[in-house]
Amino acid sequence: MKKLQKEKSIMLLLCTIVVLVTIIGIGVGAVFIHPKDILLSLAGVDIGPNGFIIQQYRLPRIIIALLAGSSLAISGAILQGIIRNPLASPDVIGITKGAGLAAAIVIILFPHAFILARPIAAFVGASIVAILLYLFAYKTGLRPTTLALVGIALGAICHAGIQFLLVKFPVDVNAALIWLTGSLWGKGWEDVWLLLPLVLILIPLTVALALKLDILNLGDDVAEGLGEPVGITRMVLLFLAVALAGSSVAIVGSLGFIGLIAPHMARQLVGNKHRLLLPTSALVGMLIVLVADGLGRGVMPPVEIPAGIFTAVIGAPYFLFLLKRLQTKS
């Protein structure tokens, strides 16, 4: 029992850090705003023009960062649980690429389509990849190996499609590239209202299913022996992971490495039990996106660096460290 106490305090600490970084993050950018003003503005006090910047630009963007970070991280945690490979994540197994291809089609071929078209397309793209993934891997009972390899193959095909579009229609290449790298630039309240309901439905559902992941982790034979319909459970979880990743890719583009590293960091903090792991992953994911976006805005204002570059720069070294550790263990 004492051990659980420690994990609870870790999660509480993480929550506090997320709140602090959120408040500081709102202040960073082309116009720097003092944290005191931010708190006042959030409390409803009128603080002049800066209040407008906070309410209309920074706040929705920060909320998107929180939502996207948590859903990508949880999606990664689920996939690592299902595929039972520490390297699995939505970007690695092609789901992000599928969403990226569909969104690139909309951005480049139908630049005047209504605003909702891009997220819907990305969501559809992610789902198509997931369905294909499922169909191709079905025969082997969704064996982790096949899932991973088929996902990578599908990702490669989608990537070729994206490259073709980029080369063929170089009109809006930069917008597409920024989006493909993943960026929170220009996100507003309408994006929040799009993403928030999805996340509010999906994340509680996933956490409720966390126990199933722990059972799957015991191995297929044991899980079946415990009366768990392994194939179906895996399918449901896979669907949730896709839905989470797809909806956030739809808004922020393919922000890489969060789904890969956030669950690992969380695992170091609270261990392997998914009931604790999923919420902690979400917190870590939020933190990474907040920091990456804050750096992107703050490093050389007014120029913005896409957050995706920072997530890669933060993510990769950690990832290498992680693999080295895994190696010495095995």
Add this chain to the structure above:
Amino acid sequence: MQDQNANINDKRVQKRITVFFIGIILLIIGFFFSLSVGSSTIEFQTVLRSLFFNIETQDAKIIQDLRLPRAIIGAVVGANLAMAGAIMQAMTKNPLASPQVFGINAGASLMVVIGVVLMPHFSPSFLVAFAFIGAALGGAVVYYLASSGGMTPVKLALAGITVHLFLSSITEGLIIFHEHTTEDILFWLAGAVDGTVWRDVNMIYPWSLIGIVMGLLLSRQLTLLGFGDELATGLGQKIALTRILSSVTVILLAGSSVAVAGPIGFVGLIIPHIARKLVGFDYRLVIPASAIFGAVLLVNSDVLSRFISFPSESPVGIVTALIGGPFFLYIARKGGKG
């Protein structure tokens, strides 16, 4: 009894000779199409005449200055990549090993983009050096990551794709901040042989020549590696030396290809599989067969790429991905065992 064996052997030899013969014929046909087809179609007769005589018509100029170097680059790069893939698959005994999956292409691309963006005044031959460094780094990292506790196909693929994602997001970032070079680099990043000129041929051929000769010389040792390290050592092989020389060969072959034509995918993955189907598991045959069929695939893909959005050009890497992606799926469905 012996007669029968000799008979079977004869048939096998005959089949292999036929395979190589067909490969070369296909390559020649592809070559001619490559010279003749395009935004302006040139008749075969004219193609032949402008190849062997010194004539000054516009068509002859197109062939001599544009299409011939392009076709040669296509053949050389195809041969390089396929051979690199065959060597890697032999070395790692892993069906998914290839310059692309191993992060070699991505590493080389990143270094070349760094070279172009940060030091635009460097001569192109410096880019080859950059590509070698990148190829070596990318390959080394993936190898290091994937080889712990036995390199399974999944481990290799996941480690490779992760490194690939990391390297390419940095590459993309660099491109975003250098808008003026965007379009050319994007085309090259998808893997393209169009727009190559004789200078590129001069740049790549010494490296490929060394690489291809080394690959052929190493082929016997690579076959023995396939029997397992212990047996190979027992047969008097210096395994470590073979591995090092093979790695150097792969870096020369793949690095020089990326420097000239960008990261063209899937050639190095699928051709060795096809070659093994055709000529068996002896790498003394698989390696040359891979080179020939790699050239065939790339030259013909290049011809096809001209039709994707005729009359403008599309990168050949897209064609190889469209052919190779489904093939990768096929290997993946077998759980990477094939």
